[in-house]
Amino acid sequence: MSYLETTRNVYKEAAENPQKGLCCTTTPVWQLPDLDIPPKMLEMNYGCGSTVHPRDLVRNPKILYVGVGGGMELLQFAYYSRQRSGVIGVDVVEEMITACKENFVTAEVLNPWFHSDFVELRKGDALHLPVEDNSIDVAAQNCLFNIFKQEELKQALKEMYRVLKPHGRLVMSDPTCEQEINDTLREDERLRALCLSGSLPLKDYIKMITDIGFGTVEIRARRPYRVLDPKRYATDELLYIESVEVCAIKDPMPADGPCVFTGKTAIYFGEEAFFDDHKGHILMPDQPLAVCDKTAGNLAALVGQDIFISPSTWFYDGGGCC
Structure with missing residues (x-):
């Protein structure tokens, strides 16, 4: 059987x-x-x-x-x-x-x-x-x-x-x-x-x-x-x-791979009016933005930027990047 x-x-x-x-x-x-x-x-x-x-x-x-x-x-x-x-x-x-x-x-x-x-x-x-x-x-x-x-x-x-x-x-x-x-x-x-x-x-x-x-x-x-x-x-x-x-x-597959949201958040704490990564993501000061793991990795790799990336919460409820 x-x-x-x-x-x-x-x-x-x-x-x-x-x-x-x-x-x-x-x-x-x-x-x-x-x-x-x-x-x-x-x-x-x-x-x-x-x-x-x-x-x-x-x-x-x-x-x-x-x-x-x-x-x-x-x-x-x-x-x-x-x-x-x-x-x-x-x-x-x-x-x-x-x-x-x-x-x-x-x-x-x-x-x-x-x-x-x-x-x-x-x-x-x-x-x-x-x-x-x-x-x-x-x-x-x-x-x-x-x-x-x-x-x-x-x-x-x-x-x-x-x-x-x-x-x-x-x-x-x-x-x-x-x-x-x-x-x-x-x-x-x-x-x-x-x-x-x-x-x-x-x-x-x-x-x-x-x-x-x-x-x-x-x-x-x-x-x-x-x-x-x-x-x-x-x-x-x-x-x-x-x-x-x-x-x-069933979204088209992005050229740089899938967007997987695991509950990570980006928070900009700099002095500018906003932060723009020129890839479609704008962070306003002190306003958490839900980001996919791919974007979280890209933002974390930026040197000298006032951006905090939270760990995965394993809870995503919509909104945010992508």
């Missing part, structure tokens, strides 16, 4: 018998006016963060969500879309699609504004998305890509890139780990299916994204997630896993 078959079986069981502890979501569930999430959806919240960000969901976007779970994030996306087939949900597990449809029936009762036809559910997998090229404004996945091995992950990212419109956004939440995870853990099919042993270091995760062609990457959150300890797992050391929320934008 392949690890992908094991994954399907794990989530088939999770669809038929909701498991509250299957994942450990690190982001509080959005509390929005007139949004009432059915209890079963909450029980089936099989993710490690959130992919629903209001600033992504403007001007009636066409939304794709891969790996539907119990439908909670589909319902949240529909809250902003509110149009027939405005949200497409794709899942390879038939039982999960069935459970999701059943949850939508309950959601209609609890939420007068919601209609099930706001969400179009399609059978398919992340490696072969049943979606047209350049047709999606916002694509999302939560704790799914962490399951894939490198070649499958590359293919899944290519598929997301293919279906997104120019400047479209891929919003993701996945576990990451800066320590080396041994082969025994990485090849454990069930642990990989549970998003515990497939974690990449964040730098490698970002490189996978930019290698596909995404010109802008935003690190929106980085939080503690789980530990794999020697008492319960095949490891000689305690492995610390974090969850990361990332937005990759």
